[in-house]
Amino acid sequence: MEEQPRRRLGLPSMAESQLADLRNMRVLLEEARVISHTLAYHRRAVLERKLGRALDQVEREIEELRALQG
Numbered sequence: 001m002e003e004q005p006r007r008r009l010g011l012p013s014m015a016e017s018q019l020a021d022l023r024n025m026r027v028l029l030e031e032a033r034v035i036s037h038t039l040a041y042h043r044r045a046v047l048e049r050k051l052g053r054a055l056d057q058v059e060r061e062i063e064e065l066r067a068l069q070g
Helices: 003-008 014-038 041-069
Strands: none
Touching: 014 041
16 A cells, blocks of 8 residues: 555554554553562662663654654
């Protein structure tokens, strides 16, 4: 399907769909970060570092997609 017919049908572009998926992933990662506060300190520190790296990557990908969209 070409881009114009997809838009007329109200279907999201692939970039819009990816952006929505990345935003959902960011929300889930932020929720995991909140839940991690109940863990023991040493485990929480490791998990928070990993979650932080994952959130940073998701944020970079969101910014890249936004830049591509104009």
